[in-house]
Amino acid sequence: MLQALALALLYFTNNIEVWNILLLSIIQGCINALDTPVRQSFLVEMVESKNDLGNAIALNSSMFNGARLVGPSIAGVLIASLGEGGCFLINGISFVFVVVSLLLMKIKPQELNKKETNIMKEFKEGFTYTFGFMPIRYIILLLALISLMGMPYTVLMPVFAKDIFHGDSHTFGFLMAASGVGALVAATYLASRKTVLGLERIIPLAAAVFGVGLVAFSLSSNLLLSVILMVITGMGMLMQTASSNTILQTIADNDKRGRVMSFYTMAFMGTAPFGSFMAGSLASLIGAPGTLIFGGIACVAGAIVFARRLPCIIEQVQPVYTRLGLIDDCLDKPEKTDS
Structure with missing residues (x-):
């Protein structure tokens, strides 16, 4: 909240400079590095009935990932109508409701087994567990690829709005809003699912849809068609990231x-900031459309690799689902018949 309000103050006092934005961005990155893992892990303690855990994880991951796409869409509309300063100010004020909501929460205290810990030992243990279990490893690697090569499309969107469609900030707002609409549709679908089963198959399919959407968007010169393609692109992006989030939280051990x-x-x-830097540099060489085509092809290639490993991933995930009670053991046993 303070970071967002500081941006608004600097803007309205005409004191904002590039180094201010860089410094506040670094601070925001540090905040996210602490807040996001804790917020995601805290969900398990918030849900009292474990029967509701799967749906709660799906709803949470849909909200978390959906906000990543819907937020810029809303920002595009606000910038077009109120300017950057108004956008920063509204963002800062919105955190008041978040803080109040957190203070109103009542969580049952849990007994903690305090033990001597070593940061490097804990990091190594977490790294070995994360990348030693094939389903988690492939999900995270595909997510990193999508975020590095695909997500920077949001950075290039102003270029398309101005140079390709010869529009202004309103055009940018429409394009980003379309992406947000697609994300909302995907989030609604995922949140309505009653089980995590089957999400493994959605991940490569959604990644491929996202990549194909980027390629098609980069080749389009019609604004209406491009808005439709942005809806599809936002849907594919949210499906992939939220499904990954849901599966990871479900299959990960509680202490990991x-x-x-x-x-x-x-x-x-x-990886997103590095992807944005790469996209900006590449766009100056081959243009924004060529950059999106390259990123879209990379996303489709990653989806194909993941799909080829999908049978092994499902095979290793099923015992975890069975242990959690998501799959009935009797389903894997042949039924006895009367002779």
């Missing part, structure tokens, strides 16, 4: 979930 979600945060949010 925080560290797994830390790697998830690095893959999803940590």
Whole structure:
């Protein structure tokens, strides 16, 4: 909240400079690095009935990942109508409701087994667990690829709005809003699912839809068609990231979930700035459309690799689902028949 309000203050006092934005961005990155893994892991303690855990994880991951797409869409509309300063100010004020909601929560205290810990030992243990279990490893690697090569499309959207469609901030707002609409549709579908089963198959399919959507959007010169393609692209992006989030939180051991979600945060949010830098540099050489085509093809290639490993991933995930009670043991046993 303070970071957002500081941006608004600097803007309205005409004191904002590039180094201010860079410094506040670094601070925001540090906040996210602490907040996101804890927030994701905390969900398990919030849900009292474990029968509701699967749906709660799906709803939470849909909200978390959906906000990543819907937020910029809303920002595009606000910038077009109120300007950047108004957008920063509303963002800062919105955190008041978040803080109040957190203070009103009542959580049953849990007994903690305090033990001597070593940061490097804990990190190594978390790294070995995360990348030693094939389903978690492939999900995080695909997510990192999508975030690195695909997500920077949001950075290039102003270029398309101005140079390709010869529009203004309103055009940018429409394009980003379309992406947000697709994310909302996907989030609604995922939140309505009653089980995590089957999400493994959605991950490569959604990644492929996202990649194909990017390629098709980069080749389009019609604004209406491009808005439709943005809806499809936002849907594919949210489906892939939210499904990954849901599965990771479901299959991770309770004592490892925080560290797994830390790697998830690095893959999803940590690679995005590098992807934006790469996209900007590449766009100056081959243009924004060519950059999106390259990124879309990379996303489709990642989806194909993941799909080829899908049978092995499902095979290793099923015992975890069975242990959690998501799959009935009797389903794997042949039925006895009367002779």
